[in-house]
Amino acid sequence: MVIFVHRPVRAGTMRKGTVMTQRGTGRSGAPVVSFEQVSKVYGHVRAVDGLSLDLRQGETVAFLGPNGAGKSTSLDMLLALRKPTSGRIRVFDADPYAGVKSGRIGAMLQSGGLMTTVTVRELVGLAAKVHPRPLPVDETLKRAGIADIADRRVDKLSGGQTQRVRFALAIVGDSDLIVLDEPTAAMDVESRQMFWANMHAEVAEGRTLLFATHYLEEADQAADRVLVINKGRLLADGTPAEIKQRAGAKRISFRLDAVDEAFLLGLPALVNLEIRRDLIHLQSSDSDRTLYALLDAGYRPHEIEVSSLGLEQAFLAITAEDDKKAAVDEREKETVR
Amino acid sequence: MTGTLTLARLEVLRVLRNKRYLLFTIGLPVVLYLMISRQGSGSTAYHVQFAAYYMVAMASIGAFSGALTGNAQRISQERKDGWIRQLRITALPASGYVTAKIIASMVTSVPSIVVVLALGRFYGDVHLAPWKWIAIALAIWLGSMTFASLAVAIGYRFMPDTVQPITMFVYLGMSVLGGLWFALGGTMQKIGQVLPTYQITRIGTDVISQGTIPMGRVAIILAWLAGFIVLAAWSVRSTVEKI
The missing domain is CATH 3.30.70 (Alpha-Beta Plaits)
Structure with a gap:
């Protein structure tokens, strides 16, 4: 019995109430991110299998899938950490590497480690120096909710605090696209709520947000578009209500x-x-x-x-x-x- | 470049905060020099007075062990922790991390070289013309870059628990066979003279005894440097999808 029709549903391209600013697109109308028939093969395993999708400016998109669905591999390719075996990825109408190095993408990885034996402020300061359009360090610390631990050493933080520092590195500059892989893993309920409150402030400025998550209620509440992926293929694309x-x-x-x-x-x-x-x-x-x-x-x-x-x-x-x-x-x- | 330099500055700070590192690069050579340099007084090694040879050897061992063991371990650990991955998704140039590591290594090897040479001058009673001091310091300093490159090659290629024995093996081989613990003669010297550590020490002693910079020895070190850079580039490139 066929359960699911493979017909992508286009979600609204903008969050309600957001102020549209001229950010994000390379030329007018071009998608912020586009995957065209992207595959990634490791030996005999097709981690990503002919994935095609477009992200439009201002969207908040949840990337949903079970473990091993190919979410992290897809994000890795989007961030130029891995190269697709076939297919093409464009970010702001350029290749992903150019997108990352131009500072237009701010990203937070699940597996991203941090520098040890430095303070939170030193680390965020470094990230700001690296970014072509940095925010003031104090502003970033405040936005990420880590102003109170700015002088603590990075390697002496709790899991939730570490996660917030990682988040700070993703929003340290004025990036147009924010990519977060399992952003609230290791956070308690309170930090998770605070995290999304901050995140909404970020995307309200017209940024595009793509996040992978295991917390489905998070996708439901935070995203205006959900991409369901399994075995490296896109199964569904629509608003949370449409997916349901x-x-x-x-x-x-x-x-x-x-x-x-x-x-x-x-x-x-x-x-x-x-x-x-x-x-x-x-x-x-x-x-x-x-x-x-x-x-x-x-x-x-x-x-x-x-x-x-x-x-x-x-x-x-x-x-x-x-x-x-x-x-x-x-x-x-x-x-x- | 500002990003790379900021990273290098932070790397230097981290090294200086690491007491174990300071113990090995400065503490160990200083203590050994204080204990041993006067015992060989009156004797010579490589045609210079023992205190002068031992000064060059101890300055070399501090600089080279710092460049090798500290860096290789750190790089490997940071690869495992995902810090290198994290940096790759920032606007930092792709070469920024390795460049910063090598700059930091060059900066942090300065104190150990300066301290041991000063000890040689004031404790070992080694008197040299100013240009000779500068030539010796530069030879050791630039020579340590060879080992910073090797550290990159090892750190990128192996996991932290494998790096430990590898660097220990290289450290012992390079220092003993390179004649840093004691001056070599006979067969040992024939084996040792292919090593960069031996050649760095001999540039120092040749500058003291002959007053010229032996270009043949410089060429051997440059060959090692080139080889290690190729190895490092290969390590970095072949692990690019495994970061």
């Missing part, structure tokens, strides 16, 4: 003694079906229609529950379906052989 809807916005559960699988598969608006003996779980993009069709056919299920899917479940549904399809493809290949 595409994956089947509602989950319907009930018990039914005489199960007719073929009939259930034919239900309208059905997105996913799971049968465990008499217990049926299904996902639907229109729960009312699905349920009425079931009842109209004369079925009388009991213990009916209808619940909303969070982005997390939507995301799991999308990737699970993709995994299932891949397994089927694999089996077909085996049969052909």
Whole structure:
């Protein structure tokens, strides 16, 4: 059963209420970032497989996918740390290396280490000196919420504090694109909230933000566009609401003694079906229609529950379906052989 | 360039904050010089008085061990920690990190050279014409760049726990066979004279005894320098996707 239609949904290109400034684009209308059929192969593994996407100026985009989906590899290529095996990446209408070295990209990596035996202020000061359009160091310290630990040594900080210092390095200059890989990992709830408050202030200035995350509620709340990636391929592209809807916005559960699988598969608006003996779980993009069709056919299920899917479940549904399809493809290949 | 220089300045500060580094580059040569230089008084080595040979040898060992062991370990650790990766996603030029390391290494080797030469002058009673002091200091100083390049090659290529034994092995081989612990003779000298450490020391002693700069020895050091630079460039390039 085909669950997910591979039709990208274009999200709004601007956050509501943002002041549009003339930043970001190389020539007018050109995307801030574009991936054209980008692949990265390590030996026999296709970490990224024909990935195509465009980011427009002012968007806040979440990059969502399970571990090993190819998020970090994609970000690495965007930041010129790795070269694509094939395909083309453009950043501000130039190659990624030029984008990084011109200071137009501010980035924070999950794996980015920091210099040891220096103070936070010394480190941020260094980053400011390196940037072609730096902000005042005190301003950066304040924005990243690390003014109070400016004189502490970098190697004596807690995980959350270290993460904020990394963030400071990403916003140390006036960059047009901010790329964050799992920015709030290792942060407690309070720091996470503070982090996003600061981040919203950054993007309100018209910057484009791309972030990878494991926290799905974070993508839901912070992003105005979500890219779902699995096995190196783009599975979905849309607003959080659209993603939820595409994956089947509602989950319907009930018990039914005489199960007719073929009939259930034919239900309208059905997105996913799971049968465990008499217990049926299904996902639907229109729960009312699905349920009425079931009842109209004369079925009388009991213990009916209808619940909303969070982005997390939507995301799991999308990737699970993709995994299932891949397994089927694999089996077909085996049969052909 | 300002970014690279700022990084170099910070690197110097870090080295000076590291007590272990100061102990090995300044403390060890100074203590050895105080203990041993007078024991050989009256004897000569490489055609100069023992206190003069030992001064050149100790200044060399401080400069070269600082350039090699400290740098290789740091670079390897910083590669593992992801600091090099972090720098690569900034506007710092691609060569900035290595350039800053070498500049910092050159700056931080100055104190150990100056301190040991001053010790030679005032404790070892070595009297030389001003240009000879300058020539000896420059030979050791520029010679230590050879080992800063080797440190880059090792640091980029190996993980920190492997770097430790490798640098220790190179340090011992280069210092013992290079005649930095004691002057070499016979077979040992025939083996040792291919090494840059030996040649750096002999430039020093030749300047003292003959009053000329032996260009043949300079050429051997330059050959090592060129070789290590190629090795370093290869290490950096071949790990570019593994940073």
